[in-house]
Amino acid sequence: MDNLLWIFISALLINNFTLAYFLGLCPFLGVTGRLDTAFRLGLANIFVMLITAICAYVLNTWVLVYAPYLRLISFIIVIASSVQFVEMAMKKFSPDLFRALGIFLPLITTNCAILGLALFSTNKGYGFVEGLIYALGAGGGVTLALVLLAGIREETRILNIPDVMKGTALHLIIAGILSMAFMGFAGLFSA
Amino acid sequence: MIDQENKNQTAQEFLKGLWDENPVFVAVLGMCPALAVTNTAINSLAMGLATTFVLVSSSLIVSSLKSVIPKQVRITTYIIIIATFVTVVDFALAAFTPAIHKELGAFIALIVVNCLILGRQEAFASKNSVGLSVLDALGMSAGFTFAMLCIGIPREVLGSGSLFNIALFGDSFEPWVVMILPPGGFLMLGFLLLGFNWYSKRKKERAVINEMNI
Numbered sequence: 001m002d003n004l005l006w007i008f009i010s011a012l013l014i015n016n017f018t019l020a021y022f023l024g025l026c027p028f029l030g031v032t033g034r035l036d037t038a039f040r041l042g043l044a045n046i047f048v049m050l051i052t053a054i055c056a057y058v059l060n061t062w063v064l065v066y067a068p069y070l071r072l073i074s075f076i077i078v079i080a081s082s083v084q085f086v087e088m089a090m091k092k093f094s095p096d097l098f099r100a101l102g103i104f105l106p107l108i109t110t111n112c113a114i115l116g117l118a119l120f121s122t123n124k125g126y127g128f129v130e131g132l133i134y135a136l137g138a139g140g141g142v143t144l145a146l147v148l149l150a151g152i153r154e155e156t157r158i159l160n161i162p163d164v165m166k167g168t169a170l171h172l173i174i175a176g177i178l179s180m181a182f183m184g185f186a187g188l189f190s191a
Numbered sequence: 192m193i194d195q196e197n198k199n200q201t202a203q204e205f206l207k208g209l210w211d212e213n214p215v216f217v218a219v220l221g222m223c224p225a226l227a228v229t230n231t232a233i234n235s236l237a238m239g240l241a242t243t244f245v246l247v248s249s250s251l252i253v254s255s256l257k258s259v260i261p262k263q264v265r266i267t268t269y270i271i272i273i274a275t276f277v278t279v280v281d282f283a284l285a286a287f288t289p290a291i292h293k294e295l296g297a298f299i300a301l302i303v304v305n306c307l308i309l310g311r312q313e314a315f316a317s318k319n320s321v322g323l324s325v326l327d328a329l330g331m332s333a334g335f336t337f338a339m340l341c342i343g344i345p346r347e348v349l350g351s352g353s354l355f356n357i358a359l360f361g362d363s364f365e366p367w368v369v370m371i372l373p374p375g376g377f378l379m380l381g382f383l384l385l386g387f388n389w390y391s392k393r394k395k396e397r398a399v400i401n402e403m404n405i
Contacts, residue, residue: 020373022227026306029219069282072300073274077267112223112304119297164392168219169384176377183372 004133007126011137014186017113018145019179024113028146029171038150041108042143046136048108049117051086052079053135056118057128075118083108113142148178204323208330214307215338215380216387221307225339226376228298232355235343237291239336241284241299243329245276246308250316250328257317269312270303277303307335342379346370 017023024045032038055078064071087105091098108114117138121131152174161170214220224242229235249272253260260268281299284292292299302308311331316324348354350371352364369375 022223022373022376023301025222025226029222069278072278072281072303073271076270076274076303080267112301115304116297116301119300123297164385164388167384167388169381169388172377172381172384176374176381179374179377180369183374 004130007130008133008137009188011134012141012144013182014188016141016145016182017116017138018142019175019182021116023116024111024142027108027111028149028175029168032146032150032153032171035147035150035154038146039143042139042146044105044108045111045113045142045146046139048079048083048105048114049135049139049142050132051082052114052118053121053131054128055079055082056121057131060122071122072115075115079114079118113138145178149175152178201323201326204326205330205333208327208332208334209337210334212331213334213338214331215335215342216384218307218310220310221305221335222380223301224298224305225335225342226373226380228295229339229343229346229376229379230350230371231347232340232343233291234294235339236336237284237288238295238298239332239339241280241295242302242305242308242335243332244280245273245302246311246332246335247325247328248276249273249308249312250324251321253312253316254319254321254324260317265317266309266313269309269317273308273312274303307331341383342376346375346379350375 011017015021018025018028027041031041056075059074059078063074083105087098117135121134124134126134149171153171156170156174208214212218215222215225221242224238228238249269252272253269256268277300280302281292284295284299311328315327319327344354348359349367350369352358352360352366370379
């Protein structure tokens with residue numbers, strides 16, 4: 001149990017996918033203009049990551065032991081198609097959820113955070129439950145980073161910022177400071 | 192005359208990737224590796240070269256096969272082609288330079304989802320001849336490697352006081368450790384973009400002033 005909690009907290013805060021591993025930066029910089037969009041994107045991320053964890057476990061257990069060189073190709077294709085499949089099922093059975101997450105799902109599938117999750121949890125040798133907890137933590141961490149940056153960006157809109165500073169440069173510097181703040185979590189479990 | 196124009200266009204396809212359409216500074220593509228592995232100059236160079244190999248080979252294959260690939264499944268096809276070359280690079284690096292491979296870790300595999308590579312296949316290689324596509328890929332990856340070094344060299348110099356693992360300063364140097372940690376990547380790219388914006392803005396203003404004088 002302790003181990004699972006550790007995996008969750010580590011993925012959520014200490015090794016935050018966005019702020020410590022630089023994964024999923026495209027949406028991080030692109031879609032964080034508004035708080036509610038960022039939050040929905042984060043939820044969609046958690047959702048896709050859970051599916052990814054399941055796919056990665058299935059592939060690792062039954063396919064890739066025989067053909068390890070197919071790892072990259074099979075991860076990408078299987079994850080992309082399962083997300084597509086779940087998206088269709090969701091559209092049919094839960095249109096509300098589909099409206100909330102829908103447009104983001106295909107975008108996220110080719111995001112490096114998703115493939116990164118599959119690769120990292122394979123490298124760490126996580127089993128089924130551990131993989132799911134890891135996905136939940138990583139997705140939560142991405143959501144946290146997205147929401148934080150979107151919140152700060154909304155505030156910066158009323159500030160008087162020099163022209164050359166506007167846009168990506170400013171967002172990267174904000175992200176740098178956020179990332180520094182997250183480094184503080186590194187000592188969380190050593191005590 | 193036509194020959195001259197052709198030559199100019201060819202050179203243009205190569206040069207645009209270096210500066211005018213630099214993938215990292217202008218298009219802000221391929222950010223994940225640009226920040227994740229640029230804590231030393233050697234890692235930046237290795238990542239740049241690995242990306243170069245993947246981009247050039249995939250452009251070569253995609254532009255040669257463009258008439259065969261069905262339009263509906265083109266993206267999937269591109270990804271399979273890219274993933275194949277990334278697997279090649281991954282295994283080659285593991286065999287020849289295990290130390291670097293270990294440091295770059297999963298980020299070699301993550302070249303697959305570098306939007307720069309898929310972007311060039313969709314925007315350029317699928318529409319142009321083999322020669323031009325390879326040139327475009329070479330230019331873009333040269334621009335990418337250049338940007339990686341622009342981020343990697345100052346980070347290593349400030350963060351560990353060395354360049355390509357050769358110590359630059361004496362013992363009195365106090366390393367600015369945060370530069371080789373994750374926040375340093377964000378800050379360094381932020382400041383580089385700031386400089387880039389400032390330079391382009393000044394260039395534009397100068398052009399306006401020149402026009403007025405004429």
